[in-house]
Amino acid sequence: MNFVAALNEAAAKNLRVLEEQIRQAISEDPFIFEACEPLIRGGKRLRPMLFVLCANAKADCPPEKTMPLATALELIHTASLVHDDIIDTSKKRRGVETANSKYGAQIAVLIGDWLFAKAFQLVAENDYGGAVQMTLSNLVKNLCIGEIRQDRSLFVVPTMSEYYTRINLKTAIFLSSCCKLGGIVANMTAREVANLTAYGSGLGLAFQIIDDLLDFFGDETVTGKPHGGDLKSGVITLPVIRALEVSGDADKLSELVTRGEVSSADIDAAIKIIRATDAVDYCRTRAEAHIDSARVNLPFTLKTSASLALEQIADFIVDRTR
Amino acid sequence: MNFVAALNEAAAKNLRVLEEQIRQAISEDPFIFEACEPLIRGGKRLRPMLFVLCANAKADCPPEKTMPLATALELIHTASLVHDDIIDTSKKRRGVETANSKYGAQIAVLIGDWLFAKAFQLVAENDYGGAVQMTLSNLVKNLCIGEIRQDRSLFVVPTMSEYYTRINLKTAIFLSSCCKLGGIVANMTAREVANLTAYGSGLGLAFQIIDDLLDFFGDETVTGKPHGGDLKSGVITLPVIRALEVSGDADKLSELVTRGEVSSADIDAAIKIIRATDAVDYCRTRAEAHIDSARVNLPFTLKTSASLALEQIADFIVDRTR
Numbered sequence: 001m002n003f004v005a006a007l008n009e010a011a012a013k014n015l016r017v018l019e020e021q022i023r024q025a026i027s028e029d030p031f032i033f034e035a036c037e038p039l040i041r042g043g044k045r046l047r048p049m050l051f052v053l054c055a056n057a058k059a060d061c062p063p064e065k066t067m068p069l070a071t072a073l074e075l076i077h078t079a080s081l082v083h084d085d086i087i088d089t090s091k092k093r094r095g096v097e098t099a100n101s102k103y104g105a106q107i108a109v110l111i112g113d114w115l116f117a118k119a120f121q122l123v124a125e126n127d128y129g130g131a132v133q134m135t136l137s138n139l140v141k142n143l144c145i146g147e148i149r150q151d152r153s154l155f156v157v158p159t160m161s162e163y164y165t166r167i168n169l170k171t172a173i174f175l176s177s178c179c180k181l182g183g184i185v186a187n188m189t190a191r192e193v194a195n196l197t198a199y200g201s202g203l204g205l206a207f208q209i210i211d212d213l214l215d216f217f218g219d220e221t222v223t224g225k226p227h228g229g230d231l232k233s234g235v236i237t238l239p240v241i242r243a244l245e246v247s248g249d250a251d252k253l254s255e256l257v258t259r260g261e262v263s264s265a266d267i268d269a270a271i272k273i274i275r276a277t278d279a280v281d282y283c284r285t286r287a288e289a290h291i292d293s294a295r296v297n298l299p300f301t302l303k304t305s306a307s308l309a310l311e312q313i314a315d316f317i318v319d320r321t322r
Numbered sequence: 323m324n325f326v327a328a329l330n331e332a333a334a335k336n337l338r339v340l341e342e343q344i345r346q347a348i349s350e351d352p353f354i355f356e357a358c359e360p361l362i363r364g365g366k367r368l369r370p371m372l373f374v375l376c377a378n379a380k381a382d383c384p385p386e387k388t389m390p391l392a393t394a395l396e397l398i399h400t401a402s403l404v405h406d407d408i409i410d411t412s413k414k415r416r417g418v419e420t421a422n423s424k425y426g427a428q429i430a431v432l433i434g435d436w437l438f439a440k441a442f443q444l445v446a447e448n449d450y451g452g453a454v455q456m457t458l459s460n461l462v463k464n465l466c467i468g469e470i471r472q473d474r475s476l477f478v479v480p481t482m483s484e485y486y487t488r489i490n491l492k493t494a495i496f497l498s499s500c501c502k503l504g505g506i507v508a509n510m511t512a513r514e515v516a517n518l519t520a521y522g523s524g525l526g527l528a529f530q531i532i533d534d535l536l537d538f539f540g541d542e543t544v545t546g547k548p549h550g551g552d553l554k555s556g557v558i559t560l561p562v563i564r565a566l567e568v569s570g571d572a573d574k575l576s577e578l579v580t581r582g583e584v585s586s587a588d589i590d591a592a593i594k595i596i597r598a599t600d601a602v603d604y605c606r607t608r609a610e611a612h613i614d615s616a617r618v619n620l621p622f623t624l625k626t627s628a629s630l631a632l633e634q635i636a637d638f639i640v641d642r643t644r
Contacts, residue, residue, distance in 0.1 A: 028463075029467055031467075031470060031474075032467075080435075083431050083432070083435060086427060086428065086431055103474075104473075105408060105427060106408065106469075106473050107470055107473055107474065109405050109408055109431055109434075110405070110466040110469050110470050110473070111466075111470075112431075112435075113402075113405060113434075113435075113438065113462065113465075113466045114462075114463055114466040114467070114470075116435065116438060116439075116462075117438075117459045117460075117462035117463045117466065118459070118463060120442050120455065120458075120459045120462075121455075121456060121459035121460065121463070123455075124452050124455030124456050124458075124459055125452065125456055127452060130446050130447060130449055133442065133443075133445075133446030133455075134443060134446050134447055136442075137439045137440070137442045137443035137446055138439075138443065140435065140436075140438075140439035140442075141350075141351075141436055141439045141440060141443070143435075144432040144433075144435045144436040144439065145351055145353075145354075145436070147428075147432050148353060148429055148432050148433075148436075151426075151428050151429055151432070152353070152425075152429065
């Protein structure tokens with residue numbers, strides 16, 4: 001069993017409703033539907049499902065309270081991917097042609113804006129209240145700042161601290177916000193909400209570290225992306241940072257990743273240098289540490305079944321292949 | 323006295339507070355401030371001031387109730403300009419270098435996203451309630467759809483009906499939403515809110531028609547933009563649509579504007595053809611009709627001074643030079 005399957009099995013009924021509501025949300029405008037339906041189809045639904053699981057972790061939470069916000073979370077995630085793809089000038093995402101490649105940067109920007117606005121509309125019309133809205137707008141602001149920090153230092157080796165700041169802003173805050181929102185919507189105590197937030201934060205850091213590993217070493221037929229995409233676009237991540245610390249070929253690796261142009265041969269060479277070090281193990285060890293931190297932060301007041309599901313999801317994060 | 327001066331004189335004290343709050347909103351992140359401060363400096367503040375005037379039109383509305391939303395409206399407007407400039411590949415806006423030209427498309431997309439999110443945050447943390455939030459998210463969605471419709475038909479002559487649909491989505495709904503929000507925040511009756519909305523709609527249609535005229539015939543030193551920018555980017559507006567209906571040189575004009583590439587000489591030629599027709603008068607007459615519609619829709623329950631100010635603003639729209 002893998003991570004996506006575990007996540008979705010834990011709330012299969014909710015997943016079906018979610019898929020329906022996402023389709024409905026983008027059906028409002030025919031062009032938006034045509035453009036977004038293929039993009040949305042291939043998603044893992046990690047963020048909304050994590051939110052739904054957390055909302056149901058202590059007691060059952062009615063779908064009317066979770067589904068609109070779950071939909072909003074997936075729309076925000078999709079919007080950020082659409083806008084990232086403008087940035088990455090990627091041709092494919094989730095196995096399908098990106099909005100940028102299909103309609104041009106102009107229209108892709110507007111599609112992303114529309115999705116953001118639709119997400120905020122779903123939240124407004126379902127009276128989630130100020131705490132939920134603040135969490136969402138903060139999470140979007142943080143996503144932007146994380147991406148900006150990254151884009152302003154392409155082809156520059158970040159310090160470990162800068163790397164962590166970025167993956168926190170780009171990924172961990174999003175996942176921890178999903179968990180936090182689950183607690184808020186289910187009226188959990190402030191302490192339970194804080195614990196769920198910490199769980200999500202550990203999950204998110206681990207998730208992004210594994211993502212950064214998969215970018216170099218994942219099965220391309222499973223991830224749907226060619227190796228070294230990050231490096232090619234100038235984003236230097238943990239496997240490289242670690243290899244630069246310990247490799248005998250650090251000078252060569254450094255030259256490869258900071259030159260400003262990365263060929264396929266360069267990527268192969270970089271992968272070879274990284275592989276010859278302990279970088280893969282090192283990244284896994286760090287990811288596991290964050291998963292352990294996630295696990296110990298789970299509130300002890302949750303239903304046993306929910307705790308088990310959330311722990312399993314945490315474990316699967318490290319073993320995931322996509 | 324011109325339109326901007328009239329608008330701002332009517333609420334000079336509010337304007338100072340607004341400027342301060344806009345600065346404060348973008349001060350949250352140092353890079354965002356550096357990037358946005360020059361962009362925000364040159365704005366007319368039409369949208370927030372229109373909102374503030376409407377909110378104070380029946381009885382005084384405390385600044386705590388208006389200023390955060392006024393700030394949010396200006397941030398949304400700025401975000402949409404930043405994203406438009408990616409689309410237009412413009413080099414200058416409000417007389418200063420665009421974010422796109424200064425930092426690249428990637429970062430400009432993220433700056434716009436951040437501004438949208440900050441706007442929604444201001445609204446969330448000030449408890450404006452569902453109606454305000456719905457109005458804002460709808461207005462952003464409509465902006466996007468308006469721009470998308472325009473961008474998908476560049477260098478194609480729109481029908482009159484399509485032209486009106488676009489300027490409604492792109493501009494009139496934004497201005498009418500500002501007026502509507504003023505009524506909502508001031509707890510006006512449903513009828514008063516509807517009338518203010520209709521006022522804003524007339525204002526907005528006239529505003530955009532005049533904008534489209536200024537793009538051809540404005541004083542470049544006042545507008546800060548070279549003539550024919552719309553044409554160059556493939557956007558065909560009312561002066562051209564009218565000239566194509568009545569000019570003896572319609573075939574030549576049609577060829578110029580639909581060829582897909584527009585030189586400076588082409589713009590001069592197009593302006594000459596348009597000038598030889600009644601297109602300028604025709605556009606002004608249409609704009610005046612919308613202004614008349616705006617004026618008759620003003621609720622009769624407003625303070626006399628407010629009614630006068632709103633009528634004046636409507637009049638100045640047609641005479642504006644920037």
